[in-house]
Amino acid sequence: MRILVTGSAGFIGFHLCRRLLAEGHEIVGLDGMTNYYDPALKRARHAALLTSNHFQAHEIMLEDDVALTRLVQDTRADIVIHLAAQAGVRYSMEAPRSYVDSNIIGTFNLLEALRACPAQHFLMASTSSVYGANAMPFAEKDRTDHQLSFYAATKRATEAMAHSYAHMWNQPTSVLRFFTVYGPWGRPDMALFKFTRAILEGKPIDIYNNGQMQRDFTYVDDCIEGIVRLLPLTPTASNDSNGSPAAPWRVLNIAGGRLVELKAYIAAIEKATGRTALRNELPMQPGEPQATLAATDELEKLTGFLPQTSVEDGVRAFVDWYRDFYKA
Ligand SMILES: NC(=O)c1ccc[n+]([C@@H]2O[C@H](COP(=O)([O-])OP(=O)(O)OC[C@H]3O[C@@H](n4cnc5c(N)ncnc54)[C@H](O)[C@@H]3O)[C@@H](O)[C@H]2O)c1
Known part of the structure; x- marks a missing residue:
């Protein structure tokens, strides 16, 4: 399959691309190489992926809607996995605008690009932080109205945006809420x-x-295993506790429990x-x-x-x- 991965030079994106390449897929990676943490680590991850002839790397910011739309159209991916984001709870107090730009504007641009060129399945990273002040354990059916950080608020906004696009444009969408992913090639801010x-x-x-x-805590290989198993499981509209009655959409925790x-x-x-x-x-x-x-x-x-x-x-x-x- 042809799979477009945003955030391919990021921690989780790198591991995901490596696994998908090993399974014989064609991967088109997009990453803006932001300087939130050392871009040399991101370049080293891309360099490792580029040893495969089945990996293409594109250095594009999600905010560049023209370049992003062109890449989506040229790729015509079967599956799109959206991991690129401004992550980190603490940094969202220092530089909140970067969260609006990367997460809200960036995700909007990708949703718009997919509207003209839909994928069989769109999967998008969200976070345990959307559960905020909820009681544990955090279940997908729970309301998520009380985010504690601006990072979490922007991720929750992207979930709502993705649901509306899934409904309006019939784009099957899975929202993946990750829980403290860790492992080799991990993030210097964690x-x-x-x-x-x-x-x-x-x-x-x-x-x-x-x-x-x-x-x-979720070990990165376990997180990737969960994502890979979900790829063929395209959601349909449903009354399941993690689905939507109005759209081909689901939300799922990926965590050790x-x-x-x-x-x-x-x-x-x-x-x-x-x-x-x-x-x-x-x-x-x-x-x-x-x-x-x-x-x-x-x-x-x-x-x-x-x-x-x-x-x-x-x-x-x-x-x-x-x-x-x-x-x-
Ligand atoms: N690692 C975790 O524990 C964890 C937990 C919950 C959610 N998540 C989510 O999972 C996803 C991947 O996280 P990660 O840990 O791999 O983070 P990461 O920072 O290592 O990877 C994100 C990548 O996205 C790129 N990027 C950021 N803004 C961009 C933009 N505007 N345009 C293009 N590229 C951009 C960065 O350069 C980076 O390489 C993110 O959406 C994050 O919010 C991660």
């Missing part, structure tokens, strides 16, 4: 990367809320690095939830799959990659 770097350099790590935080203490995560990094972390205790950050936990029944029902990778194994794979990549 805790695992920052903690590993600081621990290996003998510097203190910033711990918020006395480490009294819990996350539903297990609550892991931040302290256990740090202990796994200490074990994998063989060093003890120096701790810099800080108060809770606004916008950050104290805990996230997904209901995964819908994922299991649809795909027959639930993530299995333990935090110890996943963290070790990241630390091994980090040491090798940065010669640390």
